[in-house]
Amino acid sequence: MNQVTAIDLGSNSFRVLIYDCLNNKVLGEHNEVVGMADGLSETNCISNEAQQRVVDAINTSSEKLGYDPSKAICVTTAAMRLANNSTEVLSYFKKQTGAQFKIIDGKEEARLTLLAVKYALKREKINSSKFILLDIGGGSTEIIVSDEDESISHSFNFGIVTLTQKYDNYEDLNKELQAHKKDIKNFLEENSVDTKDYTFVATAGTPTTIAAIKLGQDFFHYDKDAVNGTKIKIKDLDECLELFRNSSTSTITKLVGRGRVEFIEVGVYIYKTIFEVLDKKESIVLDDGLREGVAINSCLLR
Template identity: 35%
Template structure:
């Protein structure tokens, strides 16, 4: 068994996984919103508030899972690639919790995410041929077809922070923000675009009538989104009061959802491929790579 941890720019996500004769099974999961990248664009540091939320999430995870008996692999992504105090925070985490994090490159992140997506697609008889995935993160975004990988330095949290959560300003700036990524995406010959991360999975959940607390990954995996869904759901979310937004989207996720939907809508505006939602991503990829013994090689990138 392995505990695979993904500490991202917005969330702390964990899987307990096992390998059953080459079939990778997720036994249990754990997730908390920690907002690692909030305020990072201005300060260059992980805030004290985010640090506290990260420490709290790790403490809760250690109460639920036996880290002393089960091997764990913990990776951190874009917010920690750029934060000036990342090393200091991770030294403190290692001393306090005996959990050692590795900050991985954008390319390693994309490769591992692809492995997680591929495993999920295999689970319901869909392969990755003629498919491209988009992982819209909190601090960076990755696009890949499995052979070519590229990481872009924009994400949901940093985008919202940069423009002070001003929807009208974000609408004006979204095309410039995503220009390079759109050009990269357009180069691929593709039948499917696989969408992973919190924005498309939450969109699918809303369409399926689920909220944050009754979210069911098994219903979301493989769900098809359409371009019309973006404007329709954005109109709905804009009408949510804070209580309803927290219930359906998760605590303090209204603005990140709106900002993320703007980014994703712009990225996809010229695309005609089918849009398929997959919940699985980096943490699942870490587990798969560990079991198939490719993790060390991938982490060299």
């Protein structure tokens, strides 16, 4: 078979992709919010409820897409890296579904995401020679600097879920984001990165949601082909924040999807912070990310 099934279990999202290696095409996909990091900052453990949501998501997606979880390439990231009970949780997943997850570190997560984004930029006919990639996750935020065939990356220990659960007011959230801004600036300066020479590219749920809203889409009418390559400006982020502040929960749920409502504002603030660090006026958004990278990497190894 010239196809692979890749599963990306993140801190908030569960994403499956069935990929055709010969033609570099997506044959099937499934996305679901599982909230694996819910309560993680307080207990340092993946809750039983979150574990059951993941098991249900694996079973639902395997039935929908017709794949065997035991043959899928399964990776998991920040939440599982942080959890004290990760070994027990992964054993439970394997016992219940057959899916065998590998915890990957920030460097490997960045490498695989970068691989997917490079493929996506070429597909969208966008210059991929020099760019800075932002990947906002639930438990971590990755910054990757790509210059031709060389790259450097850093995984910063903050994400939309962890920061949302940590703060209930903007003032305290902003203080932490300002501290992270200094850390990111230090990372760029230590590696002599002149940001004006690089295109700003963003992937993951927050950027794609902002792009979809800008295009007039909502969660139930999401068109990733239209989202890919969309340019986002800071004013688009401000307009989204204003929209979220003045809309009902049901309206926001329609726009961003169930399980994302409580996190989306923090995601926008993180996105805005990176805009400011990089001193950029616009960002190119791509839907492709870690799961696509896992699939492509597997194809290349065959």
